[in-house]
Amino acid sequence: MNIWIDLANSPQVPFFRPIITELERRGHRTIITSRHYAQTVGLADKLGLVHTPIGGHAGEKGLLSSLWVNFERARQQLKFLAKQPIDLAISHNAYAQAMASAMRRLPFVTAMDYEHQQGNHLPFRLAKLVIVPEAFPNDQLKRFGARRVFKYPGIKEQIYLSDFVPDPDFSRQAGIDEQKIIVLIRPPATWTLYHQGFENHLFGQILQQLGHRPDVSIIFLPRIAEQRVAVENLGLPSVWIPKVALDGANLIYASDLVVSAGGTMNREAAVLGVPVYTMFAGKIGAVDQYLIDAGRLNKLETFAQLSVTKRVEKMSLLLASSKELVLQVTDAFLSIIEN
Numbered sequence: 001m002n003i004w005i006d007l008a009n010s011p012q013v014p015f016f017r018p019i020i021t022e023l024e025r026r027g028h029r030t031i032i033t034s035r036h037y038a039q040t041v042g043l044a045d046k047l048g049l050v051h052t053p054i055g056g057h058a059g060e061k062g063l064l065s066s067l068w069v070n071f072e073r074a075r076q077q078l079k080f081l082a083k084q085p086i087d088l089a090i091s092h093n094a095y096a097q098a099m100a101s102a103m104r105r106l107p108f109v110t111a112m113d114y115e116h117q118q119g120n121h122l123p124f125r126l127a128k129l130v131i132v133p134e135a136f137p138n139d140q141l142k143r144f145g146a147r148r149v150f151k152y153p154g155i156k157e158q159i160y161l162s163d164f165v166p167d168p169d170f171s172r173q174a175g176i177d178e179q180k181i182i183v184l185i186r187p188p189a190t191w192t193l194y195h196q197g198f199e200n201h202l203f204g205q206i207l208q209q210l211g212h213r214p215d216v217s218i219i220f221l222p223r224i225a226e227q228r229v230a231v232e233n234l235g236l237p238s239v240w241i242p243k244v245a246l247d248g249a250n251l252i253y254a255s256d257l258v259v260s261a262g263g264t265m266n267r268e269a270a271v272l273g274v275p276v277y278t279m280f281a282g283k284i285g286a287v288d289q290y291l292i293d294a295g296r297l298n299k300l301e302t303f304a305q306l307s308v309t310k311r312v313e314k315m316s317l318l319l320a321s322s323k324e325l326v327l328q329v330t331d332a333f334l335s336i337i338e339n
Contacts, residue, residue: 001087001337004106006077006097007034007051011264013043014160014248015092015111020049022330031084033077033097038223042245054080055096057224074099090333091123092156098123109333113156114263115140116283128336131329135286150332152325154318155287157267159329161249162322164272170250174242180217181256181310183210187220187227188261188280202279203261205303211236216308219251221265256311259300263288270296271318277306 003023007013013034020030032051034044044051055073073096081104089101089108099122101108110123111131124130125145132141134151141149152159171178187203210216211234218239222228228241249268252258258269258276263285269276270291277300278288284299291297296318300306 001028001334002031002085003028004031004033004081004086004089004097006089006091006094007032007040007044007049008037008091008094008096009035010038010040010043010248012092012094013040013047013049015156016160017047017049018160018162018326019330019333022326023334026330028334031081031086033080035073035096039221039245043248046245046247052080070095071099074103078104088334088337093117093120093123095119095122098126102126107336109336111156111329111333112136113287114285116285120144129332131332133287135290137286148336150335152328152332154322154325155267155271155291157264157271158318158322159325161268161271161317162326164249164253164317166253167247167250170247171254174246174251174254176219176254177217178254180215181308182254183216183218183308184252184255184258184260184265185218185220186260186262186265187223187231189223202300202303206259206279206306207231207234207236207239209303210308211239213238219255223262257306257308259306266297267291273317275307275311 005016005020007016023030032049034040034051034053036053036056041053054076057069077096077100086106089097089106091097091110093110093112098108098110108127109129109131110127112120113133113136115137121144129148129150130141130146131150133155134153136151176182185206210218216238220231220239220241222231222241231239231241249272252265252269252274253272255274258265258274259279260266261279266276266278267287277298279300288297292299
């Protein structure tokens with residue numbers, strides 16, 4: 001089959017990497033589109049994926065602007081794919097692909113793992129199948145209009161970290177000073193639907209408190225250019241913003257602690273056994289609550305709760321049966337066609 005995969009955000013690149021490998025191993029052809037947003041294009045290039053960047057991000061301009069940018073991106077995607085035979089469209093909640101698939105009447109399958117994203121209404125209602133982790137609440141699937149659902153055990157980060165082996169030379173090649181306390185920080189996506197109405201004062205406080213400490217090296221990963229500029233203008237001597245996309249799993253594994261207002265990087269750290277704090281101010285998702293209950297994720301409410309120390313002992317990696325998850329999820333993506 002000819003399978004169109006749309007990569008709309010950085011975490012979707014590693015998520016689909018083993019799935020793309022498995023699809024191609026089975027003889028299917030993949031057509032990959034990407035988006036100029038965060039590290040999406042850079043990571044796709046780094047992983048050697050053959051992809052076509054189409055469109056970008058609306059930035060912090062509000063819901064209507066975001067909807068228009070996604071509609072325009074869908075239009076550009078249709079133009080790019082006009083003469084290509086497509087049997088199936090799959091993504092991890094890529095809104096533009098959901099629109100484009102509906103306009104072209106393509107079978108569309110989406111995966112997702114966060115139930116408080118109001119934008120789920122669009123792809124869930126348009127998808128022939130919605131793929132979610134077991135922790136995803138059934139009542140939310142019904143609320144968002146999912147018609148057919150496949151649930152897999154564990155969390156999505158186990159799928160693409162299934163073959164992770166730490167690179168012992170990563171820190172040296174990336175220019176990371178292992179003598180310092182490495183704090184990996186990812187800021188909130190303040191423009192997204194799931195962040196609307198929530199101010200996150202912890203983010204700025206952590207930067208100011210740790211940004212002058214000589215024993216700390218903060219690696220800051222901006223989501224959009226405006227965040228990079230804003231933090232650069234602070235002139236904090238202990239903050240480093242990488243100019244190129246770095247391998248996310250090795251970057252997390254090389255860190256002493258991770259602090260993020262998002263979800264994916266937190267869960268990656270939990271899987272890799274790295275101390276991780278969430279400063280997300282919105283509603284905690286069921287998957288994150290599962291990790292909090294398991295002692296793998298800490299909810300950060302005050303700066304005093306943050307333990308800024310070198311990591312000596314490593315927790316075990318949550319990778320048991322992860323390779324089997326790759327096969328299960330790949331089968332699910334194909335099920336609406338093969339069945």
